[in-house]
Amino acid sequence: MQFTSTFFALFATVAFTVAQPPAPGALNFDTLYDNPKGTLGSTACSADVGILKGHTTFGSIPNFPHIAGSFLIEGFNSTRCGACYELLYNRADGKQVVIPFTIINTAPAPSFVSSLQGVTDLTGLNRDQFPGDAVISFKEVPSIDCGF
Known part of the structure; x- marks a missing residue:
């Protein structure tokens, strides 16, 4: 019985996550996050717990360099x-690009x-073309x- 309730709780969480509509935000960059040897110890997510447990550098995160700080942390x-x-x-050019990012900092x-x-x-866009904050x-x- 516990398996069934756990399965439905997990399914509901995944279904909610997939079903939520995108929210508006802004994107900028910091070249600090380009360094694969950069340490999670320098971020808000340095406690070595949860899904990041065992990952100590930015480059060890599976989808590096698609990592980011976020207001959600x-x-x-x-x-x-x-x-x-x-x-x-x-x-x-009208093309919508979608990339998953792991959030690791504030x-x-x-x-x-x-x-x-x-x-x-x-x-x-490269560094010279980037407008400052991109609307995402x-x-x-x-x-x-x-x-993960």
Whole structure:
């Protein structure tokens, strides 16, 4: 009986996560997140717990360089550390690009701050073309989408 209730609770969580509509946000970059040897010890998600347990560097995160700080992480050891969010960007050519990012640090609301490579992969813009804050949409997705 416990298996059945656990299964339905998990199914409801996944169904809710997938069903939620994207929310508006902003994206910027910090080249700090481009360093594969950068340590999680320098972030709000440094407690070595939850889904990030055993990951000590940015490069050890399965979907590096698609990592980001986010306003969704309230502070040290947030329960959202390691959560996976799809970031959606509408490029000038009309193409919508969607990439899952693992959140590992705090950022000002309503922003995500990623590696320069992550921003380039999502927007198609290089450092010189980047406008400052890119308008994005985001939604939480299952951690498997980020390689966990």
